[in-house]
Amino acid sequence: xxxETLYGLCAAALVGLxxxxxxxxxxxxxxxxxxxxxxxxxxxxxxxxxRRGATAGMGADPVPQAMVITGIVVAFSATALAVALVLRxxxxxxxxxxxxxxPPRPSGDGADPDA
Amino acid sequence: MTVDLAxxxxxxxxxxxxxxxxxxxxxxxxxxxGFVTYGLLLALVWVxxxxxxxxxxxxxxxxxxxxxxxxxxAARLRPTETLSAAERPGRGLRIAAGVLSALVSAxxxxxxxxxxNPAPSLGPAAAVHLAALDIGNPVTAVLIAYRAVDTLLxxxxxxxxxxxxxxLAPDRFWGGAPGQRRDARDGTLTLLARLLPPxxxxxxxxxxxxxxxxxxxxxxxxxxLAAMWILVMIAGLHDAPEISRRWVRFLLVVGPxxxxxxxxxxxxxxxxxxSYPAGFAKPLIIAVEVVLTLTIAxxxxxxxxxxxxxxxxx
Numbered sequence: 001x002x003x004e005t006l007y008g009l010c011a012a013a014l015v016g017l018x019x020x021x022x023x024x025x026x027x028x029x030x031x032x033x034x035x036x037x038x039x040x041x042x043x044x045x046x047x048x049x050x051r052r053g054a055t056a057g058m059g060a061d062p063v064p065q066a067m068v069i070t071g072i073v074v075a076f077s078a079t080a081l082a083v084a085l086v087l088r089x090x091x092x093x094x095x096x097x098x099x100x101x102x103p104p105r106p107s108g109d110g111a112d113p114d115a
Numbered sequence: 116m117t118v119d120l121a122x123x124x125x126x127x128x129x130x131x132x133x134x135x136x137x138x139x140x141x142x143x144x145x146x147x148x149g150f151v152t153y154g155l156l157l158a159l160v161w162v163x164x165x166x167x168x169x170x171x172x173x174x175x176x177x178x179x180x181x182x183x184x185x186x187x188x189a190a191r192l193r194p195t196e197t198l199s200a201a202e203r204p205g206r207g208l209r210i211a212a213g214v215l216s217a218l219v220s221a222x223x224x225x226x227x228x229x230x231x232n233p234a235p236s237l238g239p240a241a242a243v244h245l246a247a248l249d250i251g252n253p254v255t256a257v258l259i260a261y262r263a264v265d266t267l268l269x270x271x272x273x274x275x276x277x278x279x280x281x282x283l284a285p286d287r288f289w290g291g292a293p294g295q296r297r298d299a300r301d302g303t304l305t306l307l308a309r310l311l312p313p314x315x316x317x318x319x320x321x322x323x324x325x326x327x328x329x330x331x332x333x334x335x336x337x338x339x340l341a342a343m344w345i346l347v348m349i350a351g352l353h354d355a356p357e358i359s360r361r362w363v364r365f366l367l368v369v370g371p372x373x374x375x376x377x378x379x380x381x382x383x384x385x386x387x388x389x390s391y392p393a394g395f396a397k398p399l400i401i402a403v404e405v406v407l408t409l410t411i412a413x414x415x416x417x418x419x420x421x422x423x424x425x426x427x428x429x
Contacts, residue, residue, distance in 0.1 A: 003123040007160055008227030010127040014134055016220030021138035023212040026202035027195070029188050030143060033150055036181060037134055040157050043169075043177075045223065051164040053236030059165025062253035063237040066262060069172045069254070069334055070269050073411075076176050076184075077276035080418040083188045084280040087421070096195045099202060 008048040014041030028086045028096055032079060039075050043068045123163060130156045143189040143196060147182060154178020167330035168254040171322065175338035176415070183345055184419050249397040251328035258332065259400050263389040267378065270371040270407065273414045277367070281358060284422040290359035291427045293420035297351030308350030315343035323408045327397065333404040337411030344416040355420045357427060363413065370410025374403050 018038025022031045046064045053061030090096040133156060137149035154177045161170035204212075241253045241261065250256045258266050284291075299305050323336030347353045356363050377399055378389040385392045391399050 001120070003120060003163065005227060006120070006123050006127050007164060009224055010130055010160075012220045012223035012227055013131055015223055016216040017131075017134050017138055019219055020212050020216035023215075024204060024209055025138075026204065027143065027192070027199040029185070029192050030146060033143075033146055033185060034138060036177075037137060037150065037153065040153065040173075040177065043173075044157065044160065045227075047161060047164050047166050047169065048227065049234075050166060052230060052234035053238055054165065055236055055238035055242070057242065058238045058253055061236045061238045062241050062257045063262075065166050065169050065254050066257035066265075068166075068169050069258065070265055072169075072172050072177045073334055074269060074272055076181050076415070077273050077418060079181055080184050080421075081276045081279045083184050084283050084422055087188060087191060088283045090192060090195060095198060096192050097199060097202060 004048050004051050007044060011041045011044035011048065014038070014044065017041075026097070028089070028098055029083065032082050032086070036075065036079060039071070043071060046071075126156065126160060126163065130160060143192065144186070147185045147189050150185065151178050151182035154182065168252070168332065168335065171330060171335040172338065175335060175342060179342050180338060180345065180415055180419055183342075183349070187419075187421075247393065247396065248391070248400070250400065252326060252330065252332070254330070255326050255332045255400075255404075258334075259403060260391065260396070263374075263378070266407075267371065267374050267389070270374065270410065273411070273418075274367065274371065277414055277418055280418060280422050282422075284424070288423045288426060290357060291423040291425040292357045293355045293417065293423050294348075295424060296354055297349070299351040304350045305352065308346045308352050312343040312347060315339055315346075319343070319408075319412075323404060326404065327401065333407040333411060337408040338415060340408065340412035341415035341419070344412065345419050348416070348420060355417075358417070358423055359427060363417070366409055366413040367417075368410070370407040373406045377403055 015038055018034050018036075018041060021034030022038060025031055025034060046068045047060070050060040050062075050064035050068075053064070055061070086096055130153065133149055133153045137146050137153055140146040140149055154173060158170045158174035158178065161167070161173055238253070241257060244260075245251070245253060245256055248256055248260055250260070281289075319336045319339035321336075322331040322339060323333060324331075326332030326336065348355050377391075381388055381390040381392075
């Protein structure tokens, strides 16, 4: 077994783990975390494809590598936005849940009229 | 089994173990610590598969800055954790999710075990024009020259994400500073926030500069600079700026604006949008990378700081 195959199988397992976590965990913040774990596995699969495309003078195909670098940055910006949304949800309802029947916080201190 | 393969097997097992811990950990804070460790181990994996550029980005952004955002969120959301535990899905859904995830993993594993042969590669195509661009690092060439449109659009995505985060602020805080003011206390964090930034800034600028010929570049350098800024803000040594400040707005748009200007100049002096004139490719690429690094550092830092939570002072 080569190192690429080994890390490829590891990446496949990471995608499964991240998917499982993002479905099963009820807390939105933990779902975001699991989704990032899933993303790490997908990026690693790209890395394996890049490594298999190694040519003379290059350890790995540069195009998938560049896509992964772009992907990591975009994944971070999406994560930051999602986390900000969850925190705002917590601020307005004092809960952070995706349950549709969660009671809203009684209006008053801190709750914005425009929210 | 060779020593190298044993090392790889150990690293892969460690990554998987930390990933399982991250998913299974009871407390959200522990899970985030697991996630940061996972990111750093993944960076080692990237080095092992000869993708040092990606390793730098993963360590700085995927693990470092994302970790900072998630840790801050976990600390704030701690009161909701016990409530959420009651919402755990039933056994049936958990088994179904497990089967689905295992199927996805198995499908990907089959792709890994039976890949297409010979492996497709754009490496030779990327190598052809490296000499004309005077760039030694093919990954930088792909990011800033061959696929420059992707990089440009990605800056726009970053800006949109920041606008999205800002727009979550209540109206009365618009234009104010993000987060609550922290007071500097004497401690390990303050000491680190004083010691590390001078080194970190040098490393960040070096990584940016060396990106033309070796692993490094605008993303990696910008992320390191942002990490230093975030460290100083978390330690309370310097307050986050109000988002209505002119210099903040200027730094946010200068990178994409210069990139766009260079892109449109390509219509006049070269073959079209985002193409560089012969002989001037390298200085133009370096100039674009310098301003992009500044913009990336400011956007990443402000994304980590979150929406404004204080009223505007003036």
